[in-house]
Amino acid sequence: MAGSVIRCLTVQLSLVSLLLCSSSSMSMAQHTLGTGSSLSVEDRARPFLVSPDGTFSCGFLQVGDNAFSFSVWYNAAKNGTVVWTANRDAPVNGRGSKVSFGRDGELALADTNGTTVWTGKTSGGKRGLTVSLRDTGNLVIEDPSDGSAVWQSFDWPTDTLLPSQRFNKQTKLVAGYYSLYFDNDNVLRMLYDGPEIASIYWPFPGASVFDNGRTNYNSSRIAILDDAGVFQSSDQLKAEATDLGLGIKRRLTIEQDGNVRMYSLNASTGGWAVTWSALKQPCQAHGLCGRNGICEYQPKLRCSCPPGYVMADRRDWRRGCTPTFPVGNCSHGSSPALAPAGFKFIKLAHTDFYGFDLGYTESITYKQCRDQCLNMCLCTAFSYRLDGRGRCYPKGTLFNGFRSANFAGNIYLKVPLGFNASAQSAGGLSCGANVTVVPVSADVYGMAQGNSGQWTYFFVFAGVLGVLDILFIATGWWFLSSKQSIHGSLEAGYSMVMTSQFRRFTYRELKAATANFKEELGRGGSGVVYRGVLDGGKVVAVKRLAVDVTMHGDEELWAEMTVLGRINHMNLVRIWGFCSERKHKLLVYEYVENQSLDRHLFDAADGKQTTLSWSDRYKIVLGTARGLAYLHHECLEWVIHCDMKPENILLTREFDAKIADFGLAKLSKRDGGGSGVEFTHMRGTSGYMAPEWALNVPINAKVDVYSFGIVLLEIVVGSRVADQRTEAGEQLQLPQIVQALRHVVDSGDVMSLVDARLQGQFNPRQAMEMVRISLACLEERSSRPTMDDIAKSLTAFDDEDEHPAYH
Numbered sequence: 068m069a070g071s072v073i074r075c076l077t078v079q080l081s082l083v084s085l086l087l088c089s090s091s092s093m094s095m096a097q098h099t100l101g102t103g104s105s106l107s108v109e110d111r112a113r114p115f116l117v118s119p120d121g122t123f124s125c126g127f128l129q130v131g132d133n134a135f136s137f138s139v140w141y142n143a144a145k146n147g148t149v150v151w152t153a154n155r156d157a158p159v160n161g162r163g164s165k166v167s168f169g170r171d172g173e174l175a176l177a178d179t180n181g182t183t184v185w186t187g188k189t190s191g192g193k194r195g196l197t198v199s200l201r202d203t204g205n206l207v208i209e210d211p212s213d214g215s216a217v218w219q220s221f222d223w224p225t226d227t228l229l230p231s232q233r234f235n236k237q238t239k240l241v242a243g244y245y246s247l248y249f250d251n252d253n254v255l256r257m258l259y260d261g262p263e264i265a266s267i268y269w270p271f272p273g274a275s276v277f278d279n280g281r282t283n284y285n286s287s288r289i290a291i292l293d294d295a296g297v298f299q300s301s302d303q304l305k306a307e308a309t310d311l312g313l314g315i316k317r318r319l320t321i322e323q324d325g326n327v328r329m330y331s332l333n334a335s336t337g338g339w340a341v342t343w344s345a346l347k348q349p350c351q352a353h354g355l356c357g358r359n360g361i362c363e364y365q366p367k368l369r370c371s372c373p374p375g376y377v378m379a380d381r382r383d384w385r386r387g388c389t390p391t392f393p394v395g396n397c398s399h400g401s402s403p404a405l406a407p408a409g410f411k412f413i414k415l416a417h418t419d420f421y422g423f424d425l426g427y428t429e430s431i432t433y434k435q436c437r438d439q440c441l442n443m444c445l446c447t448a449f450s451y452r453l454d455g456r457g458r459c460y461p462k463g464t465l466f467n468g469f470r471s472a473n474f475a476g477n478i479y480l481k482v483p484l485g486f487n488a489s490a491q492s493a494g495g496l497s498c499g500a501n502v503t504v505v506p507v508s509a510d511v512y513g514m515a516q517g518n519s520g521q522w523t524y525f526f527v528f529a530g531v532l533g534v535l536d537i538l539f540i541a542t543g544w545w546f547l548s549s550k551q552s553i554h555g556s557l558e559a560g561y562s563m564v565m566t567s568q569f570r571r572f573t574y575r576e577l578k579a580a581t582a583n584f585k586e587e588l589g590r591g592g593s594g595v596v597y598r599g600v601l602d603g604g605k606v607v608a609v610k611r612l613a614v615d616v617t618m619h620g621d622e623e624l625w626a627e628m629t630v631l632g633r634i635n636h637m638n639l640v641r642i643w644g645f646c647s648e649r650k651h652k653l654l655v656y657e658y659v660e661n662q663s664l665d666r667h668l669f670d671a672a673d674g675k676q677t678t679l680s681w682s683d684r685y686k687i688v689l690g691t692a693r694g695l696a697y698l699h700h701e702c703l704e705w706v707i708h709c710d711m712k713p714e715n716i717l718l719t720r721e722f723d724a725k726i727a728d729f730g731l732a733k734l735s736k737r738d739g740g741g742s743g744v745e746f747t748h749m750r751g752t753s754g755y756m757a758p759e760w761a762l763n764v765p766i767n768a769k770v771d772v773y774s775f776g777i778v779l780l781e782i783v784v785g786s787r788v789a790d791q792r793t794e795a796g797e798q799l800q801l802p803q804i805v806q807a808l809r810h811v812v813d814s815g816d817v818m819s820l821v822d823a824r825l826q827g828q829f830n831p832r833q834a835m836e837m838v839r840i841s842l843a844c845l846e847e848r849s850s851r852p853t854m855d856d857i858a859k860s861l862t863a864f865d866d867e868d869e870h871p872a873y874h
Contacts, residue, residue, distance in 0.1 A: 145337030325352030357387020638694030776844020785822030
């Protein structure tokens with residue numbers, strides 16, 4: 068208890084000292100710097116530059132766990148509102164990163180490994196340049212000899228436009244999937260560019276340019292926000308703030324809900340007030356509720372699914388809804404087309420899905436419109452307008468759904484004849500709870516929303532980190548001074564991971580524990596694993612690193628020790644210690660008694676094992692996903708496993724999964740912008756390796772996501788993906804497998820894919836979710852989900868396997 072009090076007091080004192088330093092840093096900060104200046108991320112409490120009137124600062128801001136950006140922000144705003152960011156899509160590490168203004172006049176941001184993630188490029192060759200932050204919020208590299216700007220942040224906006232900042236055809240404001248830009252027809256527009264579709268939604272696309280109050284005859288394509296609160300563009304758009312007048316700090320920002328808003332700063336409270344917005348109704352923005360989703364404003368923005376549809380991802384409405392029945396009546400492969408008589412329609416009043424019409428007919432009756440959709444196999448619904456003109460719009464794809472009492476029309480969903488809408492609603496399939504969508508949601512790039520409370524998090528993190536550093540240094544010094552010496556390449560790692568459960572073994576101890584390495588449990592590329600019993604009766608697994616890897620022996624031992632020694636997660640094999648005596652290098656692991664997944668999954672086909680039940684399979688999948696998510700997102704160091712396969716998933720007696728074999732593991736910084744780790748040689752196992760291994764590009768955590776997708780598919784089908792063959796006996800290639808998976812997802816028929824040995828005893832919704840995730844994992848690297856996303860998606864279906872037949 069006393070120790071806890073002392074630690075708390077130490078943290079509080081650290082925070083006080085940091086606050087004192089930060090308050091004085093503003094007065095010490097400079098407005099202009101010459102070449103050779105720099106700022107490290109560790110000194111982020113001190114701004115890099117401050118504008119002469121103190122309105123703006125620029126420097127490092129925390130945007131996530133150990134992730135930082137180089138940004139410009141409003142000082143007077145309560146949460147230090149960011150108005151420009153150099154590296155929004157590629158945050159840098161919280162240690163070792165630096166921004167520098169080089170002798171060549173180039174402003175550059177480097178990550179902890181020295182990689183340049185962003186530069187303010189100049190023409191080069193000029194000497195004596197300066198960098199300054201002006202009262203307008205413009206970060207400028209200037210030639211003092213003639214006062215000209217050779218680079219300025221105003222030319223490279225992110226999501227915000229400031230007064231006097233010119234917006235033109237070369238610039239755009241972007242927030243997630245949404246952007247404000249000048250189109251080729253000279254009109255200022257807003258675009259939703261999502262994973263599946265792209266569509267313009269402002270100004271209203273159903274009206275002409277002139278009906279929207281614009282013109283496309285002025286090709287200058289210029290817009291500007293002035294100090295009085297007027298935003299004007301060359302296409303005749305003119306927007307005025309409700310508090311029109313001078314002397315107010317303003318900004319124009321596009322946000323994650325797809326709306327562009329003008330804000331005014333309340334100088335006394337530091338808060339922002341909306342004084343104009345482009346969209347008067349939030350549901351006018353496209354993509355908010357995803358495919359098949361319906362947006363409604365009453366009075367908060369809400370999303371819901373139509374009858375017979377369920378949320379694709381219970382955490383993210385942007386992924387929309389998926390049908391619980393086959394959509395449309397087209398033929399799918401060998402499945403014949405269904406007759407029109409096998410369908411009926413469900414009416415959704417005052418509802419529409421904008422765009423994606425299969426056709427348009429006017430002056431026809433409701434019955435004629437219905438028959439049109441029935442006889443078009445691609446038609447999933449039709450819209451019929453109640454405006455006296457008899458307008459009919461058959462729909463192929465349902466996007467941009469909205470419901471409004473003011474809309475004079477209905478949507479009619481095509482569903483199988485036996486579909487019971489009331490039963491589906493009673494079962495919760497219509498998502499009637501209407502999960503609320505927060506208008507300004509978290510950043511789609513995976514970073515923290517805005518910078519709310521950034522300094523608080525920084526101070527707490529820095530204070531706690533300081534205390535931990537002191538404890539680690541003291542403990543490490545005591546150990547290293549009292550124990551026998553450790554090889555230099557291991558010393559740093561060992562001092563970091565020493566705990567009461569982690570220890571160094573002698574070779575003699577491990578030789579005795581394994582009865583001279585008698586009982587072999589398995590072997591891999593980096594060594595052989597033996598069963599051992601320590602003094603006291605604890606059963607362990609002892610991995611003896613191969614002699615022929617002496618070139619990499621210390622490196623592998625260091626990687627295993629420094630990573631595994633500090634990891635403790637129920638879905639990861641625990642390491643108890645290590646041995647390093649001359650050529651003898653061994654690791655001591657937790658013993659997992661039920662062998663590896665491949666023995667239960669593949670050997671059962673030969674009658675050597677009992678077939679894994681569906682509930683056990685799902686438990687293994689979920690545990691593996693959680694273990695990888697911990698490695699990728701929650702560890703003190705971020706770990707890439709690099710060899711995910713069924714052989715490296717060990718099982719307890721209760722069939723809980725534990726990920727093993729970190730002999731190929733690699734420490735990595737958090738991947739923020741597509742960068743990764745350079746490997747000297749390819750790692751992993753054929754059949755589970757991501758394509759980027761062969762492309763000579765930096766490797767990141769998405770290689771594990773790809774491998775997990777293969778393993779996930781094998782758990783569903785019960786056999787190796789590499790062993791899949793056509794009816795003619797030819798080996799199926801991965802593109803053919805992916806095509807088959809897409810057909811399964813589109814048709815909703817997962818039965819044909821699931822391991823036949825289960826005899827139909829499985830949860831179809833869980834199986835379909837696993838197939839969807841597997842398909843996503845096999846996409847291009849940038850399109851693959853994170854393991855954290857995957858674990859959450861699987862968790863959402865974890866409560867659905869209570870039926871006795873699944874066990």
